[in-house]
Amino acid sequence: MRTSLYILLVLFFLSCSQSEPEKAAVHHEETGNIITLTDEQVKNANIETATIKTHIISKVLKVNGLVDVPPQNIVSVSFPLGGYLKSTNLLPGMHINKGEIIATMQDQSLIQLQQDYLVAKAKLQYLEKDFERQKMLNENKVNADKIYQQAQAEFDAQKVQARGYEEKLRLIGINPDKLSDQTLSRNVHIYSPIDGFVSKVNVNIGKYVNPSDVLFELINPDDIHAALTVFEKDISKVKPKQKVMVTFVDDPSAQYECEVILVTRNVDNDRSALVHCHFEKKPKQLLPGMFLNAVINLEDIKTVAVPESAVVRYNKQNFIVVQTADKTFQLTPVETGTIAAGLVELIDKNNTLEGKTIITQNAYAALSKLKNSQGNDAH
Numbered sequence: 001m002r003t004s005l006y007i008l009l010v011l012f013f014l015s016c017s018q019s020e021p022e023k024a025a026v027h028h029e030e031t032g033n034i035i036t037l038t039d040e041q042v043k044n045a046n047i048e049t050a051t052i053k054t055h056i057i058s059k060v061l062k063v064n065g066l067v068d069v070p071p072q073n074i075v076s077v078s079f080p081l082g083g084y085l086k087s088t089n090l091l092p093g094m095h096i097n098k099g100e101i102i103a104t105m106q107d108q109s110l111i112q113l114q115q116d117y118l119v120a121k122a123k124l125q126y127l128e129k130d131f132e133r134q135k136m137l138n139e140n141k142v143n144a145d146k147i148y149q150q151a152q153a154e155f156d157a158q159k160v161q162a163r164g165y166e167e168k169l170r171l172i173g174i175n176p177d178k179l180s181d182q183t184l185s186r187n188v189h190i191y192s193p194i195d196g197f198v199s200k201v202n203v204n205i206g207k208y209v210n211p212s213d214v215l216f217e218l219i220n221p222d223d224i225h226a227a228l229t230v231f232e233k234d235i236s237k238v239k240p241k242q243k244v245m246v247t248f249v250d251d252p253s254a255q256y257e258c259e260v261i262l263v264t265r266n267v268d269n270d271r272s273a274l275v276h277c278h279f280e281k282k283p284k285q286l287l288p289g290m291f292l293n294a295v296i297n298l299e300d301i302k303t304v305a306v307p308e309s310a311v312v313r314y315n316k317q318n319f320i321v322v323q324t325a326d327k328t329f330q331l332t333p334v335e336t337g338t339i340a341a342g343l344v345e346l347i348d349k350n351n352t353l354e355g356k357t358i359i360t361q362n363a364y365a366a367l368s369k370l371k372n373s374q375g376n377d378a379h
Contacts, residue, residue: 047359055305
């Protein structure tokens with residue numbers, strides 16, 4: 001009987017001795033992420049606090065792309081009749097105005113064309129008068145119908161020939177109404193068809209160019225836009241009218257607002273598609289092919305959010321520092337979502353975060369103090 005009682009007492013004391021460390025361990029786990037700071041520590045660390053509130057933020061998609069110009073805004077300038085380039089002062093990047101002289105051509109065939117037109121015009125005037133004379137004689141039965149018909153045919157044929165020369169002159173920029181034997185010239189000017197800037201110069205002075213050769217490439221910047229590359233998994237989220245903020249490599253701090261105007265319906269070999277965006281206000285430095293970064297605002301959501309500076313990362317996990325009492329704080333793990341406009345969405349499934357006071361400025365200082373104190377306790 002005494003033996004049995006002795007065994008029960010031993011077991012009781014063993015169980016009590018084992019439970020004390022377990023309780024101590026539980027207490028340490030609960031208080032291991034709590035720290036109390038002094039007034040001096042709060043002041044020196046420049047710690048600021050604020051209450052967690054609900055904000056309206058935009059779900060965003062970060063992409064990149066290029067400055068692009070639609071084909072209808074790229075003009076290739078050629079000279080339809082061919083000739084030698086006498087002069088030009090164009091350089092890539094140079095701004096030009098519509099109607100401005102951008103080059104001067106010379107060729108013997110150009111002189112011949114002007115000469116042929118003036119001769120055809122003079123002959124047309126003679127045949128017109130002869131036709132009127134023969135018409136009057138025919139009406140009075142003075143001449144035969146054959147003579148009248150022949151005069152009419154010659155007059156009509158000459159009108160066609162003169163009109164053909166006239167259109168050729170207009171094709172190379174010469175106004176036939178202002179051409180005379182006094183204004184006939186060996187120089188023919190090429191005029192800019194648009195307001196824009198020069199993209200390419202493919203010729204040099206003295207070079208002979210064929211009608212099919214492209215002398216210059218001009219760009220009309222009126223419809224210059226951002227072409228963004230969006231991967232297949234995200235393309236369904238992008239829709240026309242969505243707002244986009246664009247930045248350029250040369251000045252990442254400057255942002256330009258755009259709007260989605262077109263989402264292409266085909267996916268290329270890289271499993272991506274193009275999204276075309278219109279600039280609300282065009283940057284002056286825009287050039288086709290420039291690299292850009294963009295943030296597409298997919299939709300506005302109402303959610304609990306905190307400043308980015310309030311979220312700290314430790315051991316591959318995100319935390320916020322919640323105030324539990326006066327100058328006492330607790331490191332609380334959180335799940336984050338969308339980041340936009342300096343705010344971080346907190347995934348608050350149980351609605352327990354809104355209204356709590358947290359450190360919003362220099363939260364890493366509290367984290368550092370907490371981890372240093374844990375290190376000292378371990379020693």
